[in-house]
Amino acid sequence: MLTSIFLNVIANISILTTASYILVKLIPKKKIYTISLSQRLWMIGLSGVTSSLLMLFSVKLPENVILDFRHVILILLVYYFGSSVSFPIAVLMAVLRLLWGINPSSIRTASIYIVLGLVLPYVCKKLMKWFNRYAILLMLNAICVSTIALNLFLLYDNLLLSTFICLSVLLLSSSVVIAVTLFIEDLIRMRSLFLKEQERAKMDYLTGLYNMREFNKKWQSIAANDSVRTTAFMMLDIDHFKCINDKYGHANGNFILRQLATILKVGAPDSELVYRVGGEEFCLILNNLPYTEQKKIAEKVRANVASKEFLLENGAGINMTISIGLAASTQKKDMKNLFRLADRCLYKAKNQGRNRVIGATLESE
Structure with a gap:
């Protein structure tokens, strides 16, 4: 028993x-x-x-x-x-x-x-x-x-x-x-x-933003998502960032990158759609917004960065600017060409004097 x-x-x-x-x-x-x-x-x-x-x-x-x-x-x-x-x-x-x-x-x-x-x-x-x-x-x-x-x-x-x-x-x-x-x-x-x-x-170890790998996955999911009717890439780059690193050191450069990441998350319509895609390059994805609204968001982010005093590790402050390339898709979601267009717009913003937004749509190219 x-x-x-x-x-x-x-x-x-x-x-x-x-x-x-x-x-x-x-x-x-x-x-x-x-x-x-x-x-x-x-x-x-x-x-x-x-x-x-x-x-x-x-x-x-x-x-x-x-x-x-x-x-x-x-x-x-x-x-x-x-x-x-x-x-x-x-x-x-x-x-x-x-x-x-x-x-x-x-x-x-x-x-x-x-x-x-x-x-x-x-x-x-x-x-x-x-x-x-x-x-x-x-x-x-x-x-x-x-x-x-x-x-x-x-x-x-x-x-x-x-x-x-x-x-x-x-x-x-x-x-x-x-x-x-x-x-x-x-x-x-x-x-x-x-x-x-x-x-x-998925995360960038320095800024806490999503990284390039997650960015690639996201754009693939957007391309397949019928609920996303229009989308845009807002590609931005810190102006003269190499000079900042050379003058203040890489530790301060990293400190500034983290502060910029916070500004971008606060300024983005969706804080989950902010990515660090390179050393000092970031990208925001803007879904289901008209092109005029996308440009307003890009300009607002640029102005916020230009007006902010960024702190160094010793407590001192410096000012810096960013250049933004905005590429929008108003009719079709060709994500690879959209990314290339955003990169070209960023390059134009740099060449035209920096601290500005240059935008374009795929359909106008």
């Missing part, structure tokens, strides 16, 4: 761990995300399969009572995904229990699961104000085991036996909850590290 219980516990842990791994994999690899309807359905389906497998490895007791760790699935879903996923699972668990045979024990168990599906999300939300995740999950587990104890007492009318069984279930299930939660948290931590590394690969 003890050997059978031990093997069933091991099987339950293995099944729950595997299901947890798949559930974490279903979470979108994004810093900010929402669970889509299809992902919720996958989670519900996976949880239903997991529940059925756990029932196969349950401990059989008199009066058609079966004990396993199905409730652990429920409390994990309540904690990590909320009622939108956990309540449908609770209903599914109730149905699955009835499919294994309709009797007083199964009817009461099915009813308990539905009640838990309604109550646990509310309790979890309240506990989050006061306790850490492990304490919360252990408390939710204790609530579930208490309902099991009540069911057993009503069936056996034996307080001592019911208490002994439920204390055993509480100790075992608490160990399982801790083990599975540690596994899930490790997976989530690894996922978070992956996202951070992925984000670093």
Whole structure:
């Protein structure tokens, strides 16, 4: 008997761990995300399969009572995904229990699961104000085991036996909850590290702006995006930046680049569409704006930079200017030619005296 219980516990842990791994994999690899309807359905389906497998490895007791760790699935879903996923699972668990045979024990168990599906999300939300995740999950587990104890007492009318069984279930299930939660948290931590590394690969280490590689990816996505009707590249370059580096040193040059990056992010319609594409070259993408508005934005950025005093590391201030080449596409999105046109416009701005905006449209070329 003890050997059978031990093997069933091991099987339950293995099944729950595997299901947890798949559930974490279903979470979108994004810093900010929402669970889509299809992902919720996958989670519900996976949880239903997991529940059925756990029932196969349950401990059989008199009066058609079966004990396993199905409730652990429920409390994990309540904690990590909320009622939108956990309540449908609770209903599914109730149905699955009835499919294994309709009797007083199964009817009461099915009813308990539905009640838990309604109550646990509310309790979890309240506990989050006061306790850490492990304490919360252990408390939710204790609530579930208490309902099991009540069911057993009503069936056996034996307080001592019911208490002994439920204390055993509480100790075992608490160990399982801790083990599975540690596994899930490790997976989530690894996922978070992956996202951070992925984000670093997109970023320019000095300014914190997106880099040239991300810029290339973005223009490819814009070309394929029908919701972007018009687009423009605003290419800019610091005037006489080599002289600044030579006179004040590269450390001060880097300090100035970081200050300029902040100005560009503040002045851009979308701070996510600002890129460092070279040493002192930056590019802003302007989507779904008329050409006149694009030129106003470019001129405003140029004027802001010209009027600002840039600080050096010793606290002294210097003034500098930028030249801007603006290339717009008003009818077609030929991104490669748009980039070349922006570069040519920037070159013209440099040749015509710097500290100015030169703009053109693809259609006028």
